[in-house]
Amino acid sequence: MECLKAEFFSPIALFKTPFSIKGIETYPLPPYSTVIGLLYTASGKKWKGERFNISVQGDYEAIFRDYVRFRKYNKKDKKLETLPLEVPLFYNFRLTVHILGDENLLKEFEKALKFPYVFPYLSGGEYPVKITKVKMVACRKEYFDTFNIPKNAYIPENIFTEEFRVSLEGHGVYYRVPSFLISQKPRQHEWVGVYYVQKGTKVSEMELLVDEEGEPVWV
Template sequence: MECLKFELFSPCTTFKTPFSLKGIETYPLPTYSTIVGLLYTALGEKWKGEEFLISVQGTYETVFRDYIRLRKYNRKDEELEVLPLEVPRLYKMYCVIHTVGSSLEKFKKALESPSLYLSFGGGEYPLLVKNPRLLGAEEKYWEGELRYNAYVPKSRKSSLYGEGIYFRIPSFYQVIDGERVWKWEEVYYFQKGTTFEGKLWVDEEGDVLWL
């Protein structure tokens, strides 16, 4: 099987959870939908419904709390409110991404020479894409320890020792009656150093694809 592999680095970023209202919370790694958006931003094209597999792993040095002033319009009182808001930031975010599916060569070229400045958070957090490359991957028995924190699909959870932290993360969407309806994937977040064993997809550089 062929896969596209690349690394991402951001000095500081936040991946806002969907139900963060009065306070902001962050996912520990970019969601699948974030990676889809990144790839199509690099292409300079709109997503047209294609689906593919994504593996997300990564690390960060620490989380710190930033404070901002949030301007919010109060419709009831018809006035602009200014509220203090705490925002968690992931410091020195490094990710290893794999994708499997069609258009891998096209995505590779787009990441090497993107159509736009790439970032997380709609331009707020600068992003460096490193070494996009096409690699072979083989399904085989493999054991070891996680090199990075990882989103592990529910179907692969039994390969790891430990419980992990359960998340539902967005991936692709459908437009129904003019509204985006997201597909939510069930994953478990496991930390670097967790022991695993089982029949898994492994790339030719020795990294597991958590698909």
């Protein structure tokens, strides 16, 4: 089995949740919809219903909080209001993505990431991203007595079974993250259940899908 592996770096990153109310809250990693958007932005094409699987994992050096001046129109009083807003930001964010799908589609994504149509970005155009690696890699299932998860990761519900839960040293944090787009008007996504597991967490006596470089592939 082969998949496309890509690594990204951004000095600053933010993945705003749609449920932020008074302040801005962030996902710990980009949701699948953000990665899908990056792939199609790089290719200069629109998504036409293609389906593929994505593994998302990453790391950062620190989280810091910034303040921005937020301007919002008050419909009731019919005036523009200004207020300070706290924004959590990831510093020196690194992202690793594996994509499994149709061979021709993977080749298109590989070419797009090596020669992007426009400069790619994560979490808004104000945060550019550097593509540090793009390559096809072989993937295989391998049994491990003990495996240390090397990077913070989204682990899908289909992997996070009761058997996996028992083998995990620690607990994951459950998230519902947007994935493929269902409709433009109104804008709606499919929502996928994942568990966010931090790097260094141990998994014991489990068969895992890993790439040829020894990194796990969470699909």
